[in-house]
Amino acid sequence: MIVICAACLLALTAALVSLHGRQAAAQNPVLYWGSSGDDVFRVQQRLSQWGYYKGSMDGFYGDDTFQAVSYFQRSNGLVADGVVGQATWDALGLSVPRETPAVSRGVATDRGDVTLLARVIEGEAANESLLGKVAVGAVILNRTKSASFPRTISGVIFQQDAFESIANGQAYRPLSQESLQAAQMAMGGYDPTGGALFFWNPAKPVNPWVWSRNIVTQIGNHVFAR
């Protein structure tokens, strides 16, 4: 009788919790043989992730779960009574925080990367159309996705001899609005180069090695290659 009541109560609590969001759950319920519901499911899931539980995740506290909880308690220096009380909840890392601590707002933005990308675009393609500028930005972003290059925008841009405008300081000119827009569009996924990793101006002297790459297209004064 008590077991059934507890189960009903649990189901009711679970329903209330899911109706009112999460703040309502002030503390963890005690779970034992015969319990059921989402809390049992969470315990089963955690025990299964940690390799203590092999049964099905049915949200019902049966023999399998009892054995798994006892095994977990034994292995972690808890009283192996097969009942999930507060100590076991804590050990499982599932205890409900007593109160949510004040969390201040983060300060992460993408401003640094956009500006840096815009700088190189300004340095390398100031006289190109928006399309030509976006294409240069896209090459830098394609490099961050390629295994042969560093993974971050700054890593790619400051790689030795990667961009002439960085080496000779051309990139530190004032930024134009168009370069900023091109940087944002490239970050937004526009890639007119079809995945190119290299670009160069054929009118200027370049390492002959680059001509051996698979040329994709030409946009404005730049040749793009993969």
Place this chain on the structure above:
Amino acid sequence: MRKWILAVIVGLLALAAVASWGYSQQTANRRLEIYLTNKYQRAFYDLASQTQNLEVLLSKSMVTSDPRLDSALLMDIRQQAAFAQSNLCQLPLNDALAGRTAKFLSQVGDYADSLARQVNQGETIDAKQWDTLNSLYQQAAVLNGELQGMQAAVAQNSFYFGEMVRQVKSKLQKPPDDLARTDFQSVDKQMQSYPALVYDGPFSEHLERAEPRELSGLGDIDAPEAERRALAFIDKQSGADYQARVTGTTNGRIPAHRVEVTRTGGPGGAATVLDVSRQGGKVIWMMNSRPAGDQTVSIEEARRKALQFLSDRGFGEMRSTYFQRQGNSVTFNFAALQNGVTLYPDLVKVTVALDNGEVVGAETSGYLMSHRQRDLPKAAISRERALAVVNPRLEVSGGDLVLIPVGVSDEKLAYEFHGKLGEDSYLIYVNAVNGREENVLKLIETPGGTLTM
């Protein structure tokens, strides 16, 4: 007579000033050169020791039996590979010299990462994966051996990297030769012999050759047809005539005809450039370079225009998932829907100018690469069950079914929850089949739109 002496004194003073200026310049120059040399030396020695760690860790990972230890080792491998690659990239070497070594380091890291995830999910490393670990281990040992050999040369010549920089500068136009360049080039050549990896990590080689699914089975189109398709695609303004011209072909991930559309009559504007895929004749991207004037159209109106633009061009049901403003234009992301499930891999981006609401840009490569009628699995757990997995500290809302990309080639059906902790917002994805938390994204508000990280 006195004037003559004065002139000599002034001359001598000037000479002394120039000499001391030159001397201070020279010492400053030298100090900077030493500083730079130290920087390169540090990067090189770090690279050597991290490669050594990689070799040792890889060999250990082949003999452990406890999955927890294996997972820790694999995470270490990933970290050491990332550090080693970052140090390699700081050396004065270009892509022709060190590209393959860098690629090897990336792939070792990614492979370890994907194995670590697998081990964490309770699966063991199978025989084939063990063989791959073994071949990576052999390759890491070769790289380690080569770097150890170079250490001797670097130790003997303290200006090894300084000389390398001078050569790189003076011989930019010539193929690389002598000293360090050849040392690194031979290392890089060694790296050529390592076998191509087959796994589903982010930089897997076979993924780079993936076929666009939306185009599979379609026939090739010729240039006049590409011009017709381009004309049909652009956002035509009333009172203007348009003329399309194929200006070339492109050989990117999706081979295409490049089409330029110019307008005659009506208000002038820059040409619109489009890539129309050779196979199937679909527009891969479109871009008009005209600058947008002052805003007269609201973001909401622009969104409606963009959605109308897509439905007029035969894209099925799409959901707006994100937008970002750039000056006076705004780019919207739309994801395809299938039976109410948002398909995040099938993205289309549409840029609208806020001065007259004209669609000035579109990008569909994500959609072309992955869109198809999917065989979606049934959600095996309920939304409430999935909610129970989410960290109880979060204030949660939402819970729509979505399809998210996992890695590059895999897709998972998941519940998408919006979570709030204090003032920070998150998106939490819980796998709808097995109830595992697949991913957590942090939402970052910027003046241009909301970013996810």
